[in-house]
Amino acid sequence: MKESLDPRINRTDLNVDAIEPLEELDQFQTFEVFHQEKRGQQHIHVGIVHAPNPDMALLYAKEQYARRGKTVNLWVVASNHVFATDYMDDDIFSTTPEKIHRDPATYKVMDKINEYKKRVNA
């Protein structure tokens, strides 16, 4: 008799040696989980769950990813329904960080705004 690490298993007095190993089962598919904190906000990807179908994926998404804090809505999407770019092609993004003209934080407009406010209030 093998000793299990779990005392509850040992208490059941199973004859572990006599149990025939099961055939390896197919794994459940995975679903991507998207979490919405407030109505109107975007759903944000938070991780995956294993489940045999969307209904059960939603059940598990609730306990895995809506355990704390606020939630108003969850989405699940079968992982194989997600289409992605190829990491081989990630060079298509290589010059993007240099395009600071697309980053609003790089524009210095406060002076102009203050000047405008002054003019309007005058």
Place this chain on the structure above:
Amino acid sequence: MDFFNDEHVAAAKDLLYKMADDQLIIGHRNSEWTGLGPILEEDIAFSSMAQDKLGQSEHLYNLLHELGEADADTVAFTRNANQFHSCHLVELPIGEYDFSLVRHFLFDMAEFIRFEMLVNSSYENLALIARKFKGEIKYHTMHANTWVQQLAKGNEESKARMQSALNETWPLALGIFEEGKYDKVLKEAGIFEGEAALRDAWLAQVTPLLEKAGLSIPQNAEPVYGGRYGNHTDHLQPLLDEMTEVYSIDPTADW
């Protein structure tokens, strides 16, 4: 609510005890699956719901405390089996997953309807708790029903297991609705419509779901009564001994 007389207080206590004891015992039973669930996600979900049940029972024990009973921990951890008002359904060992799932389905459907009924109770503090936990218990019924539908339509083995679990649990589930000593008083005081009304509402909701799953409800089942009056199976006392093992070492310890 201002209780009109002592009988109303006794009636409210009786109702609170059966609800809280059911939740405490099934919560403890279901927590025995922690670490042993069929897949990680289900293990987490089932354990979380077991924890929810303990939380719900604590709120009800606190109401009992307001009505003059000892504090929640003392009430939960220092009584013997014959002082518990829980039904036999909740105290039986977890068995295999089919048994635990069908028990979870039948019990939580009843619990959900009971809380829906209590939302408008004249006993305001109980109505507040019913409103607070209705959503939490609704998830428990969604979880239970999704599993029941899934497994009852799975394959021959899963269907046979669900049917046999239903045959075993059905008479026990009818025992949830054992007539209470104070059902008439509760109804007259507007606190709760009573176990018979709950059973009828439960049958009306559970029957179509089981039919949809293709399961047959056992006919002429004899309800298993006794739990509400302190008569229990031999399974309850060992559960209480295990549940209170740590508490009993030092009941005054601050956790």
